[in-house]
Amino acid sequence: MATDADFAAHVLEQLAELGGMSTRRMFGEYALYxxxxxxxxxxxxxxxxxxxxAAQALLTEPAYGHPFPGARPHLLVNELLDDRxxxxxxxxxxxxxxxxSAPRKPRKTHATKADGxxxxxxxxxxxxxxxxxxxDAGIRTLAELQALGAxxxxxxxxxxxxxASLNLLWALEGALTGSPWQTVAREHRASLLLALDSLSAPLAPNQ
Known part of the structure; x- marks a missing residue:
């Protein structure tokens, strides 16, 4: 079930006095900034x-949940939605x-050292x-993949x-960072989907 726009608007309304709050729609859900x-x-x-x-220390009995399958546990704070x-x-x-955010670590190599x-x-x-x-998309070498990014x-x-499934996106990011695609899917799914959603239009082969 996707998140209703009204729900996102209610959250922002409750946090209006905090300052600096915004949301971004992401495949039917929202990231909160x-x-x-x-x-x-x-x-x-x-x-x-x-x-x-620090946040967990403020809660008498913290509740946890998974925003999407495979995600790390997050604090579930629905019970505070009416307590501004x-x-x-x-x-x-x-x-x-x-x-x-930590700088991205260089890709680890094994038997054969990769270059561009x-x-x-x-x-x-x-x-x-x-x-x-x-x-087929004009990307044949590591250098060409690095120039575009995953x-x-x-x-x-x-x-x-x-x-092409999202597993390819996880695999591309893993190829650039030296991480298993399963780790990318679990730990970096949200940020990658946000970046993908931010592209205004599909890219032609020469872009």
Missing amino acids: RYGQVVGLLCDNQMFLKPTE ESLAKLVRVTSENLPA TTPVGRLPNLGPKSARMLA VRAYARIKATQPG
């Missing part, structure tokens, strides 16, 4: 906040105690089928091959 940083998610008409020790003061305090403390000329089919997570899809590369493939 404070000053441009994601602090939580609105999924299935429920409000989830990223768990921090408590909700605002919880969101403020969450935003103030979230760690800054390495064919994409030799990268982690990417097999012959993925390599063919990338080649999201833009996936969008380019999706423009000509609508059947």
Whole structure:
């Protein structure tokens, strides 16, 4: 069940006095921001906040839930939706105690060190089928994939091959970061989907 626009509007109304709050629609759900940083998610008409020790300490009996299958547990705060003061305090403390985004680690290599000329089919997570899809989109080497990034590369493939699944997006991100695609799907799903959703139009092969 997707989140109603009215539910998202109600959450923002309850947090109006906090300042810096906004939402962004994402495949029927919403990401919740404070000053441009994601602090939580609105999924299935429920409000989830990223768990921090400071926020959990404010709750007598913290409740947890999963915004989507495979996601890490988040604080489930539906019971505070009608308590403006408590909700605002919880969101403020969450935003103030979230760690800054760490710089992306270089991709780890194993037996063969990859460089810009390495064919994409030799990268982690990417097999012959993925390599063919990338080649059809004009992406044949690591350097070409790095120049686009996982999201833009996936969008380019999706423009000509609508059947490409999100597993390919996870695989592309994993190929660039040296992470298993399952880890990417579990830990970076929301940020990748937000980035994908932000693209205004599918990319043509020469973009």
